[in-house]
Ligand SMILES: NC(=O)C1=CN([C@@H]2O[C@H](COP(=O)(O)OP(=O)(O)OC[C@H]3O[C@@H](n4cnc5c(N)ncnc54)[C@H](OP(=O)(O)O)[C@@H]3O)[C@@H](O)[C@H]2O)C=CC1
């Protein structure tokens with residue numbers, strides 16, 4: 001299929017490089033020095049198990065793209081979503097699968113509202129990756145899993161099965177979910193507590209990997225998201241505490257969420273979608289969230305709104 005990926009950073013760059021290396025027709029929509037480096041040298045992925053460069057990958061900026069792809073991956077940060085709506089509108093028709101993989105729960109449904117004529121599914125991604133330098137993506141760990149699927153009321157289509165197949169053929173652990181609301185919220189049940197507690201303690205994974213007050217607060221936050229999932233009508237089918245602690249314990253000790261890294265670097269961040277949204281959902285669904293409330297209060301005092 002013909003792929004376009006808007007946002008060629010840790011996630012989008014990795015997806016694009018794997019698909020292009022496997023022979024798929026991929027265009028990265030990027031910008032700035034990163035775009036210039038990819039156009040000059042291709043895109044390089046460094047991971048613990050291998051390093052490879054794909055030179056025959058197309059890369060353009062938004063204005064330089066003129067096609068309607070079969071699949072359009074949305075891999076920008078949550079705060080960039082409003083800016084790319086016109087691009088998504090212009091470069092999709094009803095047949096294009098728009099697949100957001102953001103850590104911000106509900107992005108698919110929100111994009112669909114903004115793009116009523118498009119086919120926006122939902123998705124999430126498990127990877128620890130970032131732009132190391134222009135043109136180079138660093139994956140910390142080999143985990144690379146994409147879960148995507150039709151949202152409630154949306155029909156399954158052939159392209160969804162083909163997408164799962166082509167991602168798998170590219171070496172990505174892809175899953176076409178029949179419960180994407182639940183599966184994406186399950187990812188959120190990991191990343192939101194990690195982001196909240198990581199920022200609260202100014203800590204990376206290693207602090208939470210050992211027994212102690214920090215790990216206990218993390219677990220209490222996970223339990224609050226668990227209660228939220230049940231109240232939202234998408235109860236988790238797994239023991240969320242065990243599932244998430246297994247993910248955490250397998251990470252390299254220096255792993256952190258990208259929200260923490262952005263805030264530490266003084267950049268815009270996904271704090272609204274990761275820390276404030278659970279409180280809004282708690283209010284909406286009548287779930288008490290005292291641990292989130294405490295963390296958000298302290299962080300707002302420290303960092304402002
Ligand atoms: N990185 C990770 O390990 C993981 C990230 N996620 C989630 O995935 C999503 C993407 O994160 P991540 O890959 O880390 O983000 P990055 O910041 O690494 O990449 C996003 C890229 O999109 C670019 N971009 C933004 N707007 C445009 C535009 N209009 N045209 C072209 N390029 C644009 C940014 O460029 P610029 O820098 O110029 O703004 C940046 O290069 C987030 O929701 C994140 O939480 C989920 C799991 C793991």
Ligand SMILES: CC(C)(CO)C(=O)C(=O)O
Pocket residue numbers: 103125126127128143190191247251255256257258
């Ligand atoms: C794999 C994991 C859990 C690693 O950081 C991730 O996907 C994330 O941080 O969002």
